[in-house]
Amino acid sequence: MSLPKLLTGAVLAGSCILPALAQLAPADSAAADEAFAELRDAARRGDSVKAETLAARLQQYALPSYVDYYRLKARMPAVTPDEVRAFLARHQGTAIADRMRNDWLLELGRVRDWVNFDQQYPLFVLDDDLQVKCYALMSRLARQETVAEEARLLLTNPPGYGDACNGLMAALAQAGQFSADDLLVQLRLAGETASTGPARRAAELLGVTDTRAAQAVDFPALAMARGIGTTRAEHEVYLVAISRMARSSLPLALVAFEKNLPLLSPQEQAIGWAVLAHAASIKLEPEAYLYWQRSAGAPLSHEQMQWKTRIALRKLDWKTVRDTIEAMPASLRRQPVWVYWLARALQTDPATAPEVVPAMYRSIADQTHFYGQLALEELGQLITIPPPGPAVTAAEQAAIAANPALQRALKFFSLRMRLEGLREWNWETRKFSERELLAAAELARRHDILDRMVYTSERTRTQFDYTQRFPSPHNEILTPTTEELGLDKAWVYGLIRQESRFIMDARSSAGAGGLMQVMPGTARDVARRIGLDFVKEKLTDLRTNLLLGSNYLNMVLQSAGGSQPLASAAYNAGPGRMRTWRRKLEQPMEGAIFAESIPFLETRVYVKNVMANATNYAALFENKPQSLKARLGTISSSTAPPSDLP
Template sequence: MVPVGGYAPVPAPGQAPPSASSGLQPLPSAAASAAVDAQREQDNLFLQLREASRQNDADRAAGLAARLPNYAIPSYVDYYRLKPRLRDASNEEVLDFLKRYEGSAIADRLRNDWLLELGRRRDWAQFDRELPRFVKNDDYQLKCYALLSRAVKGQNVADEARVLLDNPPNYGDACAALVAQLAQSGQFTTKDLLAQLRLAGEMHATGPSRRTALLLGASDTRAAQAVDVPALAMARGVGSTPAERQIYLVALGRMARTSMKLATVALNKNASKLSAEELATGWANIAYAASLTLAPDAYDDWQRAAGAPLSWQQLEWKTRIALRRGDWKMVRSTIEAMEKPQREQTGWTYWLARAYVALDRKDDAQTLLRRIADQNSFYGQLAMEELGQQIATPPSAAPPTPAELAQAASNPGFKRALKFFSLRLRFEGTREWNWALNNMTERQLLASAEYARQNQILDRMVSTSERTRTEFDYTQRFPAPHDDILQPTAQSLGLDQAWVYGLIRQESRFVTDAQSGVGAAGLMQVMPSTGKWVAEKIGLADYGHGMLNDIRTNIVLGTNYLNMVLANADGSQVLATAAYNAGPARARSWRGLLNTPMEGAIFVETIPFDETRTYVRNVMSNATNYAALFDRRPQSLKARLGTISPRSGGIGLP
């Protein structure tokens, strides 16, 4: 492989770097060694500069940047020099940076940073000039500042704000200021503020709870207690004002997370002091808490909550509990009560279609299913099967030509990405790679994905190839590396190879040295304690924690553990996948709540952990695609999901 633009392709761990082109004469060893040492020193200075900038140490950043006048990525040297001084930098200095690097990923990153600073200063004139130039437009705080800028000018933004303001833990200064401005200008009514108070309590956001209580003329201390010390807040009583009663109901919902019995007794005791809507809200708070543990009373609690204003999370869990009960009328009515953006999400579109089928509205169901059936995702695949189709691999596009690959290799963004990957700066490398994909044609995307494959950056290959809509290469989307290790290992254990690859794709996207925040390592993201336990069980001699990133060891440990959780789940891939992510004890407890067999898709939809629910969906969808690719015939996701039966037993696992 020939290095491009001075950046060497990133070797896989354990592999030697690719050799230089035969057209280049090797340097004398002393000169080569000196060049390597010099580059290593420059890279080390750059990493120090990055860290100084992240710590807002402007003086140290300036000193380090001065020692990197000819570094390979000058835009980032300038960015890391400027970022710690952004609060004090003049508009002219920032605009000069943006002009020099206009159109680049790092310019858009600085524009994001600067817009946040302009919003903090309330410099709406400069903010409004710069916001339309922000390409990513994915910053929650900036969306709030954008509405705030319009609101202070007298524009009515209440409807847009109601949709946006649904995540109090992420509010920060921008969204808090927006809520305050809307309240003070009368655009937000008491009803809106009470809804914000309920949502903040539901999502354990103490700061927003305090601020909203003050806007309502209530005690911010009591609001904080309702979230953090609900027993104390409940002991103070229901209160006399609507805000005080909502604070009490927040405390009731928080208490239900730890003691459903105490919360239920308290609500029944104080029912006469609450309006009909407030009483229903209390039951909704209890029903939500019960739903998160799949408690048997959750369905009845939701019935008692009729007439309560529900948050988006409560609507989702009311729907899930209705699915578990098989109450398709409740499924339909609850999904139809969602706001349009939520209702039109792929999952709720699918379940609404299923409700229409059950309620003999087949034409309406077909319309919804066709809307999502072209999406190669968990719900898109299920929709295909509802329409009588199965999941197959589409015809493969013509491979990229040498000219198309050469164009990809010359892309400056990819060159920067390769440099970052060589420095193990995956966040920056991914940002540069993804930015370079903007406005690419289908053919350019396929060539870029192939270029990622050539450089052994398989996670970028997968994500890049997934962007195509008319031309496909499923060997890019669903790669099967290390088959010489995985295939015989899976075969010896009797594991479905498609499922194992589907799990690896979700766990690490084939980044061999992937490391999670909790310490899981390698392709199969094996936890150190699990690796040690499995190594002892299978008699792996001389095993040490440092071996977890070794590809062979990681696959051997991961597949053996997967085989154990599969046996413990009576062969259910759904249960075993959930156990692999959330732990066998949790998967057993969820299964233990079943009294009768449950459709696999409904079981997956009602997994209480958001992360695990998404994980299982993706793994099972991946596995179906891998099976179609490996077997060269259509597959059924529904058959793979199967039916989840009540617990029968199982071996003990960590």
């Protein structure tokens, strides 16, 4: 029964619901589910009157802790500390209690209630909110603690700063713990990430008008026309404008920069060359390598360090690769990508001690991702599937199925409330043993929530079930299609695993849908080419989606000359971009270097994951060792005419 039918004769007046809704008692009724969804929406809007009315009529609902939570969240700014503490006590140890503590900490930080904040922050289990972390440093700063070094490590992502991190930046400057150099770093980061608010804040603290900083980020041509200024801070704002202009027109930025080059200090000149090098790098322009050489002495952001390394890789300049990685902060240098490439660089130096490089490869070779597989091959081994451990018993499955948090997660998934379902599932499984993880993955399989099955099974380290980690559902549909097209089924499954994690109704922000995340326009064009009647509503139909996705994948594979890395890039970013990246090649390039230097972050991650997935699927399907390096191959430039692929 739908909610509108249940409310026959009732009216919604303003934000108040009249008593006809009082019949919503059954915990499993469709009407109760619909009312619960309305309660969540009311809480998000801050409609406390409607939330209170709905919550009062859902007292027997299957998710009582969330009914309780949404009732309070709807009026969070007015909730008293006693009310929140009572909620936390009632639901202690649950995901929603930690979520409530997160919400409350943000509110306590906003009003600068450091007494309650300091009491609650140590109890925040996940501690995964950047703004809460910034408020925590502000609280310590208010107690006159020195927190500058921790703040420098934290303040690296201006788009996520909000009130908390912008406030922390100002407080550090006012307390004398952030110098002008620190603020200039923040200004450069804000420019690099097109973050107008943090740019304004940093500029104000440096004595430059916030209007000038905003123009540098949003209207760089106007900012450049105003001139370079006279102070160091004004020079840096000008360089932000150069950085922003270089993203849209590198030649114009270069002309403006060189015009004022004599007016800049040697370090400012190096910073200017670094921002031009960064822009040239993400366009894969040949000048990038020269610009990075000219940037010597510039303080580089994390992103700039990584792009300098990628361009050096493309030039096979192993000394620069080594020097740049070794200059990275430890947190960045420890990432598997840079462990692998540093080992490769050290391998070219005869002075490297013989035991160093193998030890570096071994430190990541037990991981099934792209660089773990490449490291394993450097150690002389191929990729294989580890033998499965003992099967999950009926008793283990029964115990997991009875887990209240997982039951809540399953309820949320049934309501298509994925965010809440993920929160409950991930919260509970983080404390599971390996046997419990395998049993939980099996529970997810039984309920056809394959993304949680993959996520959960991937967390085991000594017992494995690769049918959970690398599932192959709908094989009876996909196999005939791949065989007819001559496609590598392992690669197709590797791509689906990355695209949708086997969520059939997955839909991207761009409108792509289904297991293979096909765009409506692409689906229409492919359907026309293969003679299939198609309407947009069929995009998530299982057979239609797999048929259209596989045919499109085959088309881009042909346009990529049979290269799976190139075709994977084209499937994600479009054939036109793939052809552009291929034309930028000055000489044949190792597939791993090509993948690492793809300009788009999303596509770079995508291609590496698809290729690693495909290697694991091939080992699983063929039951024999596989080589990721062979699958990646060598990427060559192409003079092929433009394709008419969408």
